[in-house]
Amino acid sequence: HSCTFTSQNLNHFMRSQKVMTDQSQTDLGLFKPPSTVRGMTELDRSAFNQTVSVPAIRLPTNILNKAVKSLKKVALQRPGLKRVVEEHSEDGNADCGNIEHRLLLLDPNSITSSDSFGSDEAEALKAYSVPQEIQSYELKLTYENFKSEEILRAVLPEGQGVTSGFSRVGHIAHMNLREHQLPYRKLIGQVIIDKNPGITCVVNKTNTIDSTYRNFQMEVLAGESNMVAKVRENGVLYEFDFSRVYWNPRLSTEHERIVSLLHRGDTVVDVFAGVGPFAIPAARRGCAVLANDLNPESFRWLQHNAKLNKVDQKITTSNLDGRDFIRGPVRERLPALMKGSQKIHVVMNLPALALEFLDAFKGLLDPEPDQSLSNLPQVHCYGFSKENDPQRDVVERAEASLKTNLQGQCSVHLVRNVAPNKEMMCVSFTLPRGVLYKTHTQDRDTSEEPCPKKQKCEDSTN
Ligand SMILES: C[S@@+](CC[C@H](N)C(=O)[O-])C[C@H]1O[C@@H](n2cnc3c(N)ncnc32)[C@H](O)[C@@H]1O
Numbered sequence: 001h002s003c004t005f006t007s008q009n010l011n012h013f014m015r016s017q018k019v020m021t022d023q024s025q026t027d028l029g030l031f032k033p034p035s036t037v038r039g040m041t042e043l044d045r046s047a048f049n050q051t052v053s054v055p056a057i058r059l060p061t062n063i064l065n066k067a068v069k070s071l072k073k074v075a076l077q078r079p080g081l082k083r084v085v086e087e088h089s090e091d092g093n094a095d096c097g098n099i100e101h102r103l104l105l106l107d108p109n110s111i112t113s114s115d116s117f118g119s120d121e122a123e124a125l126k127a128y129s130v131p132q133e134i135q136s137y138e139l140k141l142t143y144e145n146f147k148s149e150e151i152l153r154a155v156l157p158e159g160q161g162v163t164s165g166f167s168r169v170g171h172i173a174h175m176n177l178r179e180h181q182l183p184y185r186k187l188i189g190q191v192i193i194d195k196n197p198g199i200t201c202v203v204n205k206t207n208t209i210d211s212t213y214r215n216f217q218m219e220v221l222a223g224e225s226n227m228v229a230k231v232r233e234n235g236v237l238y239e240f241d242f243s244r245v246y247w248n249p250r251l252s253t254e255h256e257r258i259v260s261l262l263h264r265g266d267t268v269v270d271v272f273a274g275v276g277p278f279a280i281p282a283a284r285r286g287c288a289v290l291a292n293d294l295n296p297e298s299f300r301w302l303q304h305n306a307k308l309n310k311v312d313q314k315i316t317t318s319n320l321d322g323r324d325f326i327r328g329p330v331r332e333r334l335p336a337l338m339k340g341s342q343k344i345h346v347v348m349n350l351p352a353l354a355l356e357f358l359d360a361f362k363g364l365l366d367p368e369p370d371q372s373l374s375n376l377p378q379v380h381c382y383g384f385s386k387e388n389d390p391q392r393d394v395v396e397r398a399e400a401s402l403k404t405n406l407q408g409q410c411s412v413h414l415v416r417n418v419a420p421n422k423e424m425m426c427v428s429f430t431l432p433r434g435v436l437y438k439t440h441t442q443d444r445d446t447s448e449e450p451c452p453k454k455q456k457c458e459d460s461t462n
Contacts, residue, residue, distance in 0.1 A: 030052055030054070030108060031078065031141070031145070031146065031150060032150065032154060033048045033050070033146055033150060033151060033154040033155075034047065034048065034050050034154075035154070037151075037154050037155050038154060038155060038157075038158075039155070039157075040155050040187065041183055041184055041186070041187055042186070042187065043186075043187045043190045043191065045142075045143035046143075048141070048142060048143040048146060048151070049140070049141070049142050049143075050140075050141050051138050051139065051140050051141070052138075052139050052141060053136045053137065053138060053139070054076060054105050054106065054108055054136070054137050054139050055105075055106040055108055055111045055112070055134045055135070055136065055137070056085075056103040056104060056105050056106060056134070056135050056136070056137035057071070057103065057104050057106060057125075057130070057132075057133070057134060057135070058087070058101050058102075058103055058130075058131075058133070058135065059101065059102055059103070059104055059128075059130060060100060060101055060128070060130070061099060061100055061101060061102055063128045063130075064084065064102055066128070067104070067124065067125070067128050067130060068083075068084065068104055070120070070121060070124035070125075070128075071104060071106070071121055071124070071125075073110070073118075073121070074106050074107055074110040074111050074116075074117065074118075074121060075104055075105065075106060075107060076105040076106055076107050077107065078145075080144065080145060081105075081139075081145060082105075083104060083105045084102050084103070084104055084105075085102065085103050085105060085137070086102060086103070087101060087102070087103055088137075088138070103135075103137055105137055105139065106134070111134060113134060114132045114133055114134045116134075117132060143194075147195065148191045148192060148194075148195040148196075149162070151191050151195075152184075152188060152191060155184060155187060156180075156181065156184055157180060160180045161178070161180075162181075166192060166202070167248075167249055167250070168199065168249065169229045169231055169242050169247055169249060170229030170230050170231045170242075171198060171199060171200045171201055171224075171226075171229065171230075172199070172201045172202075172203060172227070172229050172242055173189075173192050173193075173196065173199045173201070173202045173203070174203055174205070174216075174218070174242075175188070175189075175192075175202065175203070175204045175205070175221070176204070176205050177204050185204055185219075185221050186221055186222060188202075188221065189202035189204075189220075189221025189222030189223065190202075190221075190222040192222070193222050193223050199223070200223045200224050200226075201220060201222075201223040201224050201225065201226060201227075202220070202221045202222045202223055203218040203219060203220050203221060203227075203242075203243075204218060204219050204221050205217070205218055206218060206219050212294070212295075213244075213245070213246065213294070213295035213297070213298065214246035214274075214350070214352075215243065215244055215245055215246050215295070216243075217243075218242075218243055227241050227242050227243040227244075228240070228241050228242075229241075229242045229247070231247070231249075233249075233252045233255065233277060234252055234255060234256050234259070234281060236277075236280055236281050236284065236309060237305075237308060237309065238275055238276065238277065238280070238301075238305050238308075239301065239304060239305065239308060240275040240298075240301040240304075240305070241297060241301065244295075244297040245274060245275050245295060245297050245298045245301055246274050246275075246295075246298065247274070247275065247277075250416060251277065251349075251415075251416075252277075254415050254416070254426070255277045255278055255281065256281075257413070258278055258345075258347060258380055259278065259281045259282055259285060261345065262282055262285050262287050262343075262345060263285075263286075263287075263342075263343065264285065264286030264287070265286060265287070265288075265342045266282075266287045266288075266342050266343040266344070266345060267287060267288045267289070267290070267333075267337050267342065267343070267344045267345070268282040268283075268287045268288070268289045268290070268291075268345050268346075268347065269289075269290045269330055269344065269345065269346040269347070269377070270282075270289065270290070270291040270292065270347045270349075271292055271322045271325055271326065271346065271347065271348045271350075271354070271357065272292070272293060272294075272322060272347075272348060272349050272350040272354065273291035273292055273293045273298070273302055273317075274293055274298050274302070274349075275298055275301040275302050275305055276291065276301075276302045276305045276306065276315075278291075278347050278349070279291035279302065279306075279315055280305050280306060280309050280311060280315075282345075283306070283309075283311035283314035283315050284309060284311055286314075287314070287345075288314060288316075289311075289314055289315040289316070290315075290316050290318070290329060290330060290333065291315055291316070291317050291318070292317070292318040292319070292320055292322065292325040292329075293319065294319065294320065294321050294322070296319055299317060299318075299319040302315075302317055303317050316329070322348070322350070322354075322357045322360065323357060323359075323360040326357075326360040326361065326364065327360055327364065330346075330364075331364050331365070334364070334365065334373075334377070335365065335370065335373055337375065337377075338373035338374065338375045338376065338377075339372055339373055339374075339375070340375055341375060342375075343375075343378060344375065344376075344377040344378065345377070345378050345379075345380065346377050346378070346379045346380065346381075346431070347380050348379065348380065348381040348382060349382045350382065351382040351383050351384045351424050351425075352384060354381050354382050354383060355381055355383040355394060355397040355398050355401055355427075356397075356401055357381075357401070358379070358381060358398055358401035358402050359401045359402070359403075361379075361402065361431060361435050361436060362402065362403060362435055362438045363435075363436070363437065363438030364435075364436050365436040365437055366436075366437055366438055369433075369437045376430050376431050376432070376433060376436075377430070377431045378428065378429070378430055378431070379427075379428065379429055379430075379431050380426055380427075380428045381398060381426070381427050381428075382415065382424060382425065382426050382427075383397060383398075383424075383425050383426075383427065384418060384422055384423070384424055384425075385422070385423050385425055386421050386422050386423075390414070390423045390425050391412040391414070391425060394412060394425045394427050395410060395412060395427055398410070398427050398429070402432070402435050403435075403438075404432050404434055404435050406427075406429050406432075409429050409430055409432070410427055410428060410429035411427075411428050411429075412425055412426070412427050412428075413425065413426040413428070
């Protein structure tokens with residue numbers, strides 16, 4: 001196939017879309033929660049309280065800033081922890097009376113004794129006349145001081161993986177927990193809420209996405225059970241009930257890519273529109289939009305989002321099966337649009353099935369071929385592929401549905417890697433005239449015709 005193939009830096013893309021909890025090092029086990037929390041299924045934050053000894057150096061207040069700067073490399077580095085503290089008095093309380101000195105907490109990985117300072121640090125201390133003496137400071141750590149990764153690693157069974165990654169959709173964190181994590185699901189949900197400002201609801205998928213409407217069934221693990229998310233994607237605001245419609249935060253780059261192809265006055269036909277991430281930005285760009293979705297909930301939120309973004313005058317919505325939409329409202333509008341000169345874009349994002357839906361275009365404008373209809377639609381059709389050569393696979397499947405050859409007339413874009421060995425692709429092509437007027441087309445597929453030579457016929461279907 002002489003189709004062009006484009007891809008992007010998938011690693012970067014995936015990283016930027018998935019919110020992961022912090023993986024950074026917990027050096028020396030200093031910031032490890034107490035071992036007694038292992039196996040906890042109901043979150044008891046107080047069980048994380050503990051005291052650890054860390055090295056500290058006593059610094060006069062009047063040179064504090066300069067000295068801290070000079071000792072930066074060996075100071076305790078931990079977001080959320082104060083490293084300059086007041087001295088403890090005899091009774092163990094912070095000695096508020098002492099304003100002459102402060103303690104700088106040091107990193108126990110670098111400083112184990114007063115001989116551990118490097119020559120730069122030793123020189124600086126000498127210059128400030130600070131004795132190179134290390135003392136031990138009893139640092140109190142609480143639940144607040146641990147990162148979610150550290151908490152979950154300490155609680156969940158050892159050696160089984162503690163992925164606490166989630167996708168974020170507005171205020172909702174969306175997880176896909178594995179079997180061994182399920183007994184801890186409520187605790188995991190609560191930790192995610194505690195450690196991620198703005199997240200007030202954590203849900204776990206309880207099915208795969210193979211339902212017709214591509215939405216997940218989900219269980220609320222923690223927080224409010226409000227599933228109506230407000231999301232901003234590429235500067236556009238959307239609202240929808242995340243439990244009843246399809247929304248994938250990893251498609252924002254693809255939505256933007258397609259929208260960037262559009263010009264004011266173009267027409268966009270969105271066959272599987274969802275809640276509008278192609279349709280709404282297209283309308284905002286000045287395109288006329290025909291948007292359709294079979295899921296009544298998606299249809300409702302699509303209309304809502306059109307109003308929310310003040311583009312309801314630019315969008316005509318339908319709640320039909322994709323084929324009925326193409327053969328009904330689209331067919332009705334197509335002749336007039338094809339007489340014009342403004343581009344017509346057809347977007348078909350239902351990757352599990354859209355390539356098969358292309359058959360709806362066969363003979364769409366039959367029986368009368370009209371030469372004045374010269375402005376042919378540009379189709380962007382999505383498909384998953386598990387084949388070794390995914391671009392070839394999706395083109396062949398598009399050709400099989402359209403019963404035409406797309407050689408030299410299509411481009412294929414790698415959208416994203418969905419799972420190991422599963423890619424999401426987008427095939428773009430100008431809808432051949434011969435497809436719209438099937439009765440005047442030479443069928444590529446000869447299997448319906450009488451077969452003059454059996455052998456030849458079999459060859460042609462390989
Ligand atoms: C993968 S989602 C894409 C939604 C949106 N275009 C986006 O990019 O996020 C596919 C959409 O197709 C809808 N759908 C599923 N089967 C359909 C059908 N036979 N006809 C029309 N829409 C269908 C689903 O409800 C879902 O909203």
